[in-house]
Amino acid sequence: xxxIALMLFLLLSVLFVVMIQVQFFEIAFAKLGLTPEATLxxxxxxLFGSGINLPIFKLRTQNTGHLVTxxxxxxxxxxxxPAREGCTVIAVNVxxxxxxxxxxxxxxxxxxxxxIVLGVTILIIAGISYRLSRPVLGLxxxxxxxxxxxxxxxxxxxxxxxHAAHLAYIGGVLGVLIGADVLHLKSVGSLGVPVAxxxxxxxxxxxxxxxxxxxxxx
Numbered sequence: 001x002x003x004i005a006l007m008l009f010l011l012l013s014v015l016f017v018v019m020i021q022v023q024f025f026e027i028a029f030a031k032l033g034l035t036p037e038a039t040l041x042x043x044x045x046x047l048f049g050s051g052i053n054l055p056i057f058k059l060r061t062q063n064t065g066h067l068v069t070x071x072x073x074x075x076x077x078x079x080x081x082p083a084r085e086g087c088t089v090i091a092v093n094v095x096x097x098x099x100x101x102x103x104x105x106x107x108x109x110x111x112x113x114x115x116i117v118l119g120v121t122i123l124i125i126a127g128i129s130y131r132l133s134r135p136v137l138g139l140x141x142x143x144x145x146x147x148x149x150x151x152x153x154x155x156x157x158x159x160x161x162x163h164a165a166h167l168a169y170i171g172g173v174l175g176v177l178i179g180a181d182v183l184h185l186k187s188v189g190s191l192g193v194p195v196a197x198x199x200x201x202x203x204x205x206x207x208x209x210x211x212x213x214x215x216x217x218x
Contacts (some may be wrong), residue, residue, distance in 0.1 A: 003174045021166035028216040031165040049095030053197045058087045087187055089195045096208045097199025112163045121155050125175025133180040135187040141180055148176050149210045153217035172214035175209050
């Protein structure tokens with residue numbers, strides 16, 4: 001696991017450097033009204049925070065029993081492997097979840113968007129994320145990356161064109177967090193993963209990028 005985590009961290013680092021070079025994040029955060037200094041601070045916090053997972057609670061798991069073929073025997077000689085009990089640690093990733101959610105809280109506090117419009121957008125993105133996301137054995141919850149930000153951007157442009165970027169960001173981040181992550185927590189116990197990191201690169205993924213892409217498109 002440490003080697004895989006290191007590889008993912010290095011891959012994310014390279015991805016961030018490339019995106020910075022094309023001013024991807026700068027444009028997106030500028031549309032959200034953030035200064036270049038604030039953008040740089042957020043990028044640094046996100047980059048280093050992507051390697052930090054904060055445990056929240058443990059979820060008791062039980063692997064279902066399965067048939068095991070005995071070595072050297074014909075396929076008809078099978079034994080039933082009993083279920084094994086253990087636990088999965090549910091954690092939140094600082095860079096991929098804590099920082100984006102913090103930004104959402106800040107944007108909501110500005111009161112730029114009507115609460116009803118905000119609630120409807122989050123609810124729709126959460127519903128879509130829930131329907132399109134699925135548990136993947138040994139990995140976590142997976143869903144198409146661009147569906148949520150595209151939908152969030154379109155909804156924002158229709159419902160709140162004056163503050164479309166803010167609505168798209170909030171809807172994309174919180175909608176995916178609720179629909180793909182929180183509502184699928186009940187499925188995590190059967191995935192065979194020791195740690196389920198919400199917003200982390202691996203088990204739960206895409207919250208941060210979903211918000212940024214949504215804001216950029218809006």
